[in-house]
Amino acid sequence: MTGVSDLSERLQELHKRTVETPLFNPVFQLGHDLSRDLEAGDMTLDDFEALIAELEIASLGDRAARLERMVAPIGDAANDTALADTLEKGDFAAFRAQWERPQLHAVFTAHPTFLLTPAQSDAVANAASHGEEITDECIGGERPQVTLPYEHERAMRAIAHAQDARDTIVSQLLAHAEKTWPDQWHQLAPLPFRFATWVGYDMDGRTDITWSNSIGFRLSEKAERLSRYVDALEQIDAEHALLGELRPAAMYAKERAQDFAADLSDPSALSVAANRLTANDPRKLLSLKRYITALQDEAADCDDATRAVALKTLAAAMRADGLGMGWIHFRVNAKQLHNAIRRRIDPDGNLDLASKGAVVHLNRAIKNIEPRRSNFGALAIEASTAIRQFIAMAQILAHIDADAPIRMLIAECEEPATVLAALYFAKLFGIExxxxxxxLFETESALEHGGRFLDELLAEPVYQEYAKTRGRVAIQAGFSDAGRFVGQIPASLAIERLQGRLAGAMEKNGLTHVAALIFNTHGESMGRGAHPAKMADRLDWALSPWAKRRFARAGIPLEPEVSFQGGDGYLWFSTPELAQATLTRIAVLKPAHTETDVPKDVFYQRTDLSLDFYRAVKEHQREHLESRTYSRAITAFGLGLLNSTGSRVSRRQSDLNADREMSLRQIRAIPHNSILQQLGYPVNVIAGIGEAAEGNYEEIGSLLANSARGLELVRLVRAANALASVKTVAAYGELFNSAYWASRPYRGTEGNLTAACESLSEYLVKDDRVGVFRRLASRLRVDAMKFHRLLDHVPDDSPTENREEKRRMIGVLQSLRIALLQAMFIRAVSVPVFSRANDVSRDDVLEMIFTLRVEEALAQLRRAYPRHFPRISRFDLTQPTDWPDGADEGYEAIHRDFIDPIERAYGLCLRISTAIANIFGAHG
Known part of the structure; x- marks a missing residue:
C-alpha cells in the first residue's frame, strides 16, 4: 500500500467482509494493517506524511468545489446578468421599497473557527475563484497563532471585499434606475447590505479583551474606512474638494488608533491618549451626514450619468457603514448584567430578577434616571464588565462615530428584566x-420559554417607547449552543417558532411600524452556515419562509441578519470574485422578502405529526446529552483531536483527573460539534430522526416529502449521513480495548511489540472507554437503521456529489489516524522508567497521551529525559569537587526513538483533523 488509491481500494475490499462478519470493522482493520507496517519498518512516518499530504490537497479541493457550487456563477458578467434579470422594471416605488432596506445584515464574527492557515485559505479561495490548482505548497507549514489581532485583521479583509462587492451591486441598481426612471432615479438611496463585526468587542466567555482593545480597534476601523472613502472619491475626481477634509480625517483617526494601541495601563499614558482623542481638532470627524448630502446634491446636479452613479454609490457606502468598516456588536453575559444592576438598584440582594417585582422596580428606575457623564478615566477604573461596555459605547459615540448605532448582545438572556437592566445602563450613560x-436565545430553556419572554418584554411601556425611538426590535438566535443541547433539527424548528412568536408579540403590542431585526448566528452542524446544500437553504435555515410570512402578513419590516464566522465565513469574501458572487446570490434570493399569498406548507398544517416528530427528536438528543455513555465518548480524547482555531479558549481549565468526569458543558459548542465529526458521526444532526419516525415511517415520510420545509430538513440530515460512519465511532473505542493489545502479538508475528502490548493491555484492562464507544455505536446503529427506513419514503432531491469517494477518503484518513494513535500509545508505554524527575508520574503521562494532551505529556517526558545536562565545567569555582564522577550525556536516543516520533505522529493527526473537517465543510 504505497498510495492513497491503494488504501482506498483496500478499504473497499475490507468493507465487503462486513457481509460475512457484521461486527467486522474495516476502518479499524485498515488502521491495524497500517500500524503493523509502521512498526515492522515497512512504512515510516515520512510515508504517512506523504499519504496525508495527498489527502489534504484533495480535501482542500473538495472544499473549494463546494464553495464554488454554493455561489456559482463566479464572474462579473454572469453576476451582472443574474441580478439584472431580477430587477423591477415598472414600479419605481416598489423598486425603492425593495432596495432601500437591507436584504441582509452580515456580521463578521470570530471565535475558534480559523482552521486553515492563510496559505490554505488562499489556495481554496483561488481554486474556487479562478480554478487554480491546489498544490502541496500550502500544506505542512507552521500554523500561525490565532490571536485577537489576527482575527480582527482577517475580519477587516473580508469586510473590505464585501464593501467593494456591495458598491458594484449599488452601482448596478443606480444605473438600472437611471435608465428605467430617468426623472425619479435621484430619489433612490440603495442600502442592499449592511455589515458589522463583534471581533474585539465580544466579552462573553472571555477576559482577554480590554476596553482599550475595543477603542483601539474602533479607531483603526475608522481610519481604514476613511482611507477607503478617500480612495473611492479619488477615482471619481482626484481633485475633489471633499478630499481636503477626508484625507486629514483619515490621518487623524490613524494617529488616535496608534495612541490606543500603546500600553495605557499607566494613568498618565491614558490621560495623554484620551485627551488627544477628546480634544477639539479640525480634523476630527464624528458624522458623515454633511458629506452624504453633498455627494447626493452634486450627483443630482451632474449631467454625466456615470459620474452621478459613482457619487451616489459612495454616498450609499457612507450611509451603510458610517465612520467604521461596519457597525459593531458588543456582547456580555446576562450574569454580568445582573451583577451590575444589583449594584445600582439592589445592593442588599433582595430582588429576584426573574420576578414581576423586578420588572416593576426596573421600570420605575429607568423612568427616574438622571444621565451620568463619563470619560476614559471612568472607563479605566470601572470593575464591572457590563458597565464598562456601556461606558466604552458612550465614548465611541461621543468621540469616534456619533451616527452609527451599536448593538448590545446579551448571552444567556432568559428574563425580561435582563433587557430592562441593559436599557437602564444605556439611559444612565445617555446612549439609549x-x-x-x-x-440571545440559544439554550434549551431560553428557546422553550422565549415566547413568554417576548410577550412580557414587548408589553412593557418602557420597552415599547425605547423600540419606537430606535425604530426596531432586535433579537438574536444562536444555532451553536442550541444545536448542541437540543440537536440541529429541533433547534432550527424551535428558533423558527420563536421568530414567529416575535411577529405575534410585535403585532399584539402595536409595534408593526418598527422593524424586526433578527440575528441568527448559525452553528457548527455541517459547516458554519449550518446547511450545506445550496445558498437558498443556508438563508432559509436561519429564517424560514414560514417565519418571514408571519412578519409580512403583520406588515412588519424585516431585517434578517446572519453571521459569517471566522475562517469559514471569511472564505466567502476572501477574494473580490467570491465576495461579488456571494452577495449577488443573496441579492437575487432577497432574504428580507417573501410572498404572502402562497400555498400553505403541509409541515405547518399537520402539527399532529410535525410537533410529535420535533418533540421525539429533541427527546432523543436530550437523552444523548444526559447520557454518561455519550459524554464519556465525546470527551474520551479531550479536545486533542482538534487544532487550536481561535483566540477564545475552547474549554474551561481542569486538572488531569477531571478529564475522566468532564461535562459536555465544559466544552464550548463549536469544539463539541467538531469532535462529533472527527469521531465520524454528527450525532447532533442525525440522531433521533429515525427513532422519531418509528412505527409511522410512511406517514412521516409523506409529510417530509410533500413539504418544502420538510425536504430542507432532510437535505441537511442526508448531507451529514452521507459522510457519517458508525463503524468509525466503534473503531476509536477499540484503541482502548485491552484484549486487542493482549492479542496483537499473540501469534508471535510482532514479537518486538510484546512488552509494549502487554503493558498497554495491563494498563487498559480497567479502562471504560472501549465499552463506552461500543454502547454508543450500538445506539447510533439502531437509530440509523430506523432512519434509513424513513428515507425510503423521502426522495433524494439533492444527492451528495461523489458520495462514495468522499466516504472512502474520510475512511482512509480515519484509519491513518488510528494507526498514528497506536504508534503514540506504543511509544509512550515503551519509554524507560523515568530516572531523574521522580515527581513525574508515568501513569499521568500515559493518561495524557490517551486523552491527547500530548504537549503536556511531551513536556513531562522532556523534563524527565533532557537532551543536555548542566555541566560542572561551566562554573568558575575555587573549591574542588569529585562529583559528578562521569560524563553525563543527554537522552538523545530516547528523544529519537520515543519523544520525537510521538510529537510528529500527533502533528500528523492534527493535519488529518483538518482534512476531515474540510470534507465535512467545517472550520470549528
Missing part, C-alpha cells in the same frame, strides 16, 4: 437612542 439591546 443609539444602542440596540438584543437578547
Amino acid at each position: 437612542d443609539k444602542v440596540d439591546v438584543s437578547p
